[in-house]
Amino acid sequence: MAFSARINNTSSVCSLLIICLFLLAFEARMSLASGFVQTRGTHFVLDNSLFLFNGFNAYWMMQVAAQPSQRYKVSNVFREAAAAGLTVCRTWAFSDGGNKLALQISPGVYDENVFQALDFVVSEAAKNKVRLILSLVNNYQDFGGRPQYVDWARNAGIRTSTDDDFYTNVVVKQYYKNHAKKVLTRINTITGVAYKDDPTIMAWELINEPRCQADYSGNTVNAWVQEMASYVKSIDNKHLLEIGMEGFYGDSITDRKQYNPGYQVGTDFIRSNLIKEIDFTTIHAYPDAWLSGQDDDGQMAFMRRWMTSHWTDSRTLLKKPMVFTEFGKSSKDPGFSIASRDSFLSAIYSNIFNLARSGGIGGGLVWQLVSEGMESYSDGYEIDLFQTPSTSSVISQQSRQMTALEHKMSRP
Template identity: 30%
Template sequence: MKTTPSTGFNLTRRSVLASSAALALAPSAVAHAAPAAGFVTRDGIALKLDGKPYRFVGANAWYLAWLGADADYGDQGRLSRELDALAADGVTNLRVGASAELSPLKNSVRPAFRDQTATYNETLLVGLDRTLVEMASRRMKAVLYLTNFWEWSGGMMTYLSWVNGGRYINMNDPAHPWPEFADFNADFYRSEEAVALYHDYVRAVVGRTNTISGVRYADDPTIMAWQLANEPRAGGGPEVALGNLPAFYAWINGTARLIKSIAPRQLVSTGGEGLKGSSERAEVVIESCRSPDIDYLTAHIWPGNWGWLDREDMAGTDARARALAIDYVSRHIGFARQLGKPLVIEEFGYPRDGDLYDPSVPTTLRDGFYADIHAAVLADARAGGPLVGSNFWAWNGEGRTRNPDFRFHDGDSAWLGDPPHEPQGWYGVFDTDLSTRTLIRKQARALSEL
């Protein structure tokens, strides 16, 4: 996910006891929240679980390994509570960060999973172990991504800085306006040294044995899929991006093949945005997912970041933004049919009313957007199409920023789904967002009844 800052107002703290009240919304939804426990497999345009179609309501919760760590920044009790809340809402699929690179970039998360050395952060990796064990006990499935195109978890720019003498560009640096960050970052795909460091980490994590369960990650059906990165793209400006395509495709195909060689029973996807990360070219979306080692397509939808929604006039531009979003979904369903593979809308987000951040602000327009995405998934499922699920961005749960400027500060451990480069509370769903959670439960129930 990538974003630009906005404005908010003073924080109103909410008691975590409100979470218990929220869980009372629809008690009957809990019964359908647990799918079977086998590996998720691909069968043409469908995902299957124990021989039955696997369709899901999912969430992004990138920070769960940090919560699971036995460290001052962890909170294992909260990890359990958040998973309980999500399971009660019918959420069965979580997209979770399995990487972060210790970075000189502004707004990058700390601590990280790794630095430039081959000694990885075992405390954080055990936090990931614990997350998977806790998810397994609730029969949830995980999608784990292995690096990031954007700065907020270090990502590709950090890998480049480790091999190019320390050179890097900060995102949103006025001296290097867009698309300089993305164009510079795309050098990653052509850097044999940077990709080799990344592949070392891929081998270590995909080949890891869980220290709590004793199960190899590659043998753990809790892991539905590995993703090459969060939102990889070949560059920012069309000229650079199109020139980078051979290296980009080679990186995708080589990394997917590497993961499959270690974990052949688990799925692989790119983690890409779709058209918006492909220079708006259908052929790039198709080619980046053509490899037989890429099992399904992904699409991300950000009306407020892409200029579809005017965040200073949300009410006046909401209808247009939502219409464009549904068209975006429809086009990606077409790409999935062309490739004969499933599709997941694995990121979609919308601001709170007025583009504000406080949990007390209503989510009227967001709820309408969520309802549209859910309706598209449900309609395609009923038609036997390739759109198998969606993961909203993101679950904040009981997390609340402690900072009046709504910004993430070094040392913060009040983890939210809004990453460190974003205002805390911008897109995330809080445990007190009862109307949104009702929509999520309704969608989970509808999918379970197909």
């Protein structure tokens, strides 16, 4: 009996070892098949294959997930987005002071419950095979942003004059670096994986829509981007990095300023995207706000010029891929209808697809998807895929076309 028991125990151990080895091999294959998105020239690649995508913005995810009873809304949007073929989501990894759901309450002080909400967002994205672009701070005072950082320094007795000190003040810059390091080195409480090691994250974004009134040339923002890009890459060189720019041209190539909507905002699309640590370029466009005095045809003509000029510069001068990271049509526009929004999105998607056929653009991210019961997050641009099947159809069609193009261009 004792000998028989030893045989049985040995067999059980061997079986267990075989199962463990199988699971490890399976995990390794799964890890290999879900690697980090990278760039190769003017293309995005994933597992050595071309990566084209259709995506969306949902900046609100962490804040909504911070309320456990509301987390189903995050899950619903990821599930509906995945069903529509959307594979990239851009969202905030910041919420700075001044509100009850702040991630960073004060410099270096974090609300663990809100951080766990961000953990949930990352884990839900992974479940639905959606890659994330995580932005690290806001230009605007919404969710704290750049003004909050300067206020923190001022309250600590540091002499500051304007919000633009965010880009130059040593103390404020250290606040930002500390936050970047905190997020990048965060170990997800759900998956156990550090953010900097998680391929679910496609890229980091330095700042949402940087602007600087103190220096319209773009030089001040450029110096900040260089410093922060180098710092972020020193912590995490696995993930892609982008700035978060809208695309406004600065003083480095003066003739490009003709493509701006009649003004500058203190950034230089060309010069800052030449920084070697920046992996791809981004543009945003809201002609209904930027060119409110023009009719739909004039605004669409601007959009085509805006997209083409940046796509051309990204391919030829910068030699990096581009993503159209924000666009949409507001229900607050005169004469708005679901049909007019669908027509607008179809035109933008057609432009993205046509540019992608020639290489150099990875995809576009519509602003913004929401779930039902989220009226407090309504900004005019919100889209509920479940409630608007015609818009969902337009978005799904673009996803299918981009996927088909990816397969076609990947053939030897």
